[in-house]
Every structure is written in C-alpha cells, then in structure tokens.
Amino acid sequence: MDNPGVIPTAPAIVQKTMTQRLYYTDSYQTEFDATLVAVTTMAGRPAALLDRTCFYPTSGGQPFDRGTLAGHQVVDVVAGDKGEIWHLLAAPLTGVAVGSSVHGLIDWPRRYDHMQQHSGQHLLSQLFYRLFGYETLSVHFGADESTLDLDVATLEPAQRDEAEDKANDLVYTALPIKSYFVSDAELSRVPLRRPPKVSGEIRIVEIDGFDYSACGGTHVRTTAEIGSIKLTKLERRRGQTRLTFLCGKRALRDYAAKHRLLGEIAALFSADASEAPKLIERNLVQLKTLQRELDAANERLLRYEATELADSAGESGQLRIVARLFAGRDINLVKGLAGQLQQQPNVIALLGATADDKLTLIFARSAEVDLHVGQLLRDTLQLAGGKGGGRPDFAQGGVAAPAVGQQLLAAAVEQVKAAIGD
Ligand SMILES: [Zn+2]
Structure with missing residues (x-):
C-alpha cells in the first residue's frame, strides 16, 4: 500500500487478484494455510497481506468475514486497488515473520x-x-x-x-x-x-x-x-x-x-392471538366512548364548581373576583374551570396551577366585565420575570417559579381592585 491507513475503495469484481481468493472456487472452505506476504498499519490497526485467503473483503454490498488469523481476531477485511486483500487485526502478528505460514479460520455462521x-x-x-x-x-x-x-x-x-x-x-x-x-x-x-x-x-x-x-x-x-x-x-x-x-x-x-x-x-386479553386485532379495536372504541363520557362529566362538575366559587365571591349583581391556586391539578381542567367561570355573571377569574417546576396562570372574565385580562396577565407575570399575555377576556401564561403563585395572585387581585376603583 502506498498510503497505509487509508482504506481504498474495493472494486466490485476483481479479475486478476494479487491475493488468491479461495472463496471464488469454494465458498464453503472455512480454514486455510497461507504465506504472510506483508504487514502494515491500516486505519490504526495491524494489517496482514497473504498470498491466498478465505476471508471475504467488504465488496459488492456483501460485508467482510470475521474470524482469526494465526489466532488473532480479524476485525476487518479490505480489498486494495491492486486486487490485494488486507486482513485488519485486533493485535499485531508477533512472532510471525513475513514469508512464514499462517493459519486462517473464518467465522462460518456469519459467512x-x-x-x-x-x-x-x-x-x-x-x-x-x-x-x-x-x-x-x-x-x-x-x-x-x-x-x-x-x-x-x-x-x-x-x-x-x-x-x-x-x-x-x-x-x-x-x-x-x-x-x-x-x-x-x-x-x-x-x-x-x-x-x-x-x-x-x-x-x-x-x-x-x-x-x-x-x-x-x-x-x-x-x-x-x-x-x-x-x-x-x-x-x-x-x-x-x-x-x-x-x-x-x-x-x-x-x-x-x-x-x-x-x-x-x-395474553393481555387472555385470548388467542387471532382474536387480538378484534379485541384491540373493541378496546379502542370503548376508550373513545369513556373519554367522551369523562369529558362530559368533567364539564358538569366544573360548572358546579364554577357556580360555587362565583357565589362564594359575592352577589351576582356585583363584580366577583375568584382567585384560586391549585397544586398538581390537570392544567386542562383548570382551563375548563376558567371557561365555566366566564359563563357566570360578573366574574373575574384569576386561577393558578403549579406542577413540577412551573406555575401557570389563567385569567378570564365574563363578557360584561370591562377589564383586559391579557394585559393584567402580562403585568402579573412580569413581577416574576415571566412573559405572557392574551385576549381581553381570556389569557394564559407561565413562569418557572411555582413558589410565588399566591403572591402573584394577590398582586393581581390588588390590581383588579385598583382598576375598578374599589
Ligand atoms: Zn451479487
């Protein structure tokens, strides 16, 4: 090799080979004796050139053979551009002189x-x-x-x-x-x-x-x-x-x-495998039905909860501020609650939800209340270094500071009171 260390492109078919390719005539031969022609280093590995070999080099899409040469693991087999075949080894062929005989054995199950x-x-x-x-x-x-x-x-x-x-x-x-x-x-x-x-x-x-x-x-x-x-x-x-x-x-x-x-x-269905697709399909249909029922039940519950929260915040004829912080509650349910509170008359809902390392604020108001909750949310989040905003009647935003939830809601309540001149 003029340039050891660089693996040349192996030609798909080599006509005149420098190394005799024993697998050309017998692909079932697994062991052979050959003469060591040269040693070098290729791709950082000791490499041996033989006069003949059973080892197949990566070429024509087929991967190389593994095995041993003089008891050393063959980790790659590479065809050179002159038709020579290099056997890359895990360790140098110590004690084997160029010109002497070596025994090769290929990994037959792989081949x-x-x-x-x-x-x-x-x-x-x-x-x-x-x-x-x-x-x-x-x-x-x-x-x-x-x-x-x-x-x-x-x-x-x-x-x-x-x-x-x-x-x-x-x-x-x-x-x-x-x-x-x-x-x-x-x-x-x-x-x-x-x-x-x-x-x-x-x-x-x-x-x-x-x-x-x-x-x-x-x-x-x-x-x-x-x-x-x-x-x-x-x-x-x-x-x-x-x-x-x-x-x-x-x-x-x-x-x-x-x-x-x-x-x-x-086994998950305690049934025969042939029944599985039908049973999985039935389960998916059931799951969809249950989800629909659960959504409807949640909506009814949230409506009750919203009515209760609004009623406890004051008479329906006056502005009612509902400020609540929830820990570990599904954010979609908190959002649903904010939606239900919007349906109640004269309500400003200032809701917070903490989960893991995050605080989410959801501000909403009834149609007849004259206050931009999107702006209120932005002002409130800024107090904790957070960003957010939203529509005049509904806004959502978050900040990675769950500990300041009560503090932010209290600040928002004060701002609402100041805005309505209370
Ligand atoms: Zn082929």
Whole structure:
C-alpha cells in the first residue's frame, strides 16, 4: 500500500487478484494455510497481506468475514486497488515473520448468513425483473436486514406478496447455484441481468438457467440453502421502491420474535392471538366512548364548581373576583374551570396551577366585565420575570417559579381592585 491507513475503495469484481481468493472456487472452505506476504498499519490497526485467503473483503454490498488469523481476531477485511486483500487485526502478528505460514479460520455462521442473504438477493432481483420488469438499482446487506432498491415508484403489496411466494417456490425447487469466469468474448452469450462494471475476465454467478449475475460474492450451493425468504418492508424512496428482506435464519428469527410478540399481546386479553386485532379495536372504541363520557362529566362538575366559587365571591349583581391556586391539578381542567367561570355573571377569574417546576396562570372574565385580562396577565407575570399575555377576556401564561403563585395572585387581585376603583 502506498498510503497505509487509508482504506481504498474495493472494486466490485476483481479479475486478476494479487491475493488468491479461495472463496471464488469454494465458498464453503472455512480454514486455510497461507504465506504472510506483508504487514502494515491500516486505519490504526495491524494489517496482514497473504498470498491466498478465505476471508471475504467488504465488496459488492456483501460485508467482510470475521474470524482469526494465526489466532488473532480479524476485525476487518479490505480489498486494495491492486486486487490485494488486507486482513485488519485486533493485535499485531508477533512472532510471525513475513514469508512464514499462517493459519486462517473464518467465522462460518456469519459467512453462511451472508451467503444466504446474497443468493436470496440474486433470486429476488431476477424474480422482480421477470414478474414485473423492475430492475434492481442497488443492494445493501445489513447486520440485521438487507435491502434492494427497485426502479419503480410504487410497488403494490400484492406484487410483493406474489414475488415472496414465487421466491419461496424457487427455494423448494433447489436450483443449483454455480460460479465461473468468462472472457469478454464469451460474455455476449451470457444473459446477464445487468451489464458488468468491469471488463476482462468476469465472474458469473448463475442460478441454474434462471439468473446470471456478474458477481464476486459468496453464494450457497442451491436455492434450497437460502432457506425461508421474507419481505418485511416496502418503502417509497425518491421515485424508487426500497424492499427489505430476510433470508434463512434471519427470517426464522423474525418469525419467532413476531410469534412471541403476538403471544404477549394475546395474553393481555387472555385470548388467542387471532382474536387480538378484534379485541384491540373493541378496546379502542370503548376508550373513545369513556373519554367522551369523562369529558362530559368533567364539564358538569366544573360548572358546579364554577357556580360555587362565583357565589362564594359575592352577589351576582356585583363584580366577583375568584382567585384560586391549585397544586398538581390537570392544567386542562383548570382551563375548563376558567371557561365555566366566564359563563357566570360578573366574574373575574384569576386561577393558578403549579406542577413540577412551573406555575401557570389563567385569567378570564365574563363578557360584561370591562377589564383586559391579557394585559393584567402580562403585568402579573412580569413581577416574576415571566412573559405572557392574551385576549381581553381570556389569557394564559407561565413562569418557572411555582413558589410565588399566591403572591402573584394577590398582586393581581390588588390590581383588579385598583382598576375598578374599589
Ligand atoms: Zn451479487
């Protein structure tokens, strides 16, 4: 590497490799012996170059293999621009000289999972093309789920279901999957789904007469080994459709997780999972009815409370000042009370509510009272460094000083009395 530490862009398909890629011919090989060619530092890690390797470098959307090299953890695998493969290690290869032999072992469950997802993707891409004429524009294999982007703005759920069903049929058919190299001259005879990104010797991954892809990835032996294929998500993205899919054990794990979840939901209703949607819907309807009834009951109660407060503040023929501070009462109920007090004759309501670290003031008045409560609220809040205001007949504002509630209400009462010349 001319520039160690900088990870070069890995070409999707490398024709002449400096490192022999053992996975090109046998993606099931998990162990190998190789000669250490060079060591360097890349991205702050010790990196080893071998004459041959089973380790797959991140490329073509497929993530790299983990495993060990001479007993050291391989934390990343990177393809260089000359076709060499660098193994980034957790610790330096102490005691191993350049030119000597090292033993490599790949993390097989991780690799096999990648093989299932990758073969599943080829199958799905060809299927979407054959069924609907939709091309796959890009793919991404993630740690938990994989995606493919189709060149169609809207994919109908029915189309997704049809593709999923047919894909699983092809799994049961156990079509052989093979890989081979072809020259430029031979390439024209291969019905590729998409043109290759490189020229020269091209590696073809073929699902027995069904799909031909130029691909450097690792694949399972037959479509049967892909296992279950599940399309889990369908999203519209800038004129394209992003499809999320799971293959093999990922699909099984997803099924198990959803089964468990449904079981938990069903247990809440002491019912069978199939009954759950109906029961949830019934509960939501009940909840809405109860909320409506509660709102109506609250309104009636607030009306009684307002009448009582207004009556205890004086005769209805004279101006009645109702000043009250509530602690921990739902602010919407205090607001409702202010609304009800407005309906009483000759009332000025000066209400406060404290909750947590906040004081909320709600000032309101009856229609016939000549006083701007919005201005009164602004003047009152200013005493505590707060801001607020509102309409002439109704205003709400807050300040982060719950302790001064009584003080502010008393000041407001004095201001009202001064304004009406009492
Ligand atoms: Zn591929």
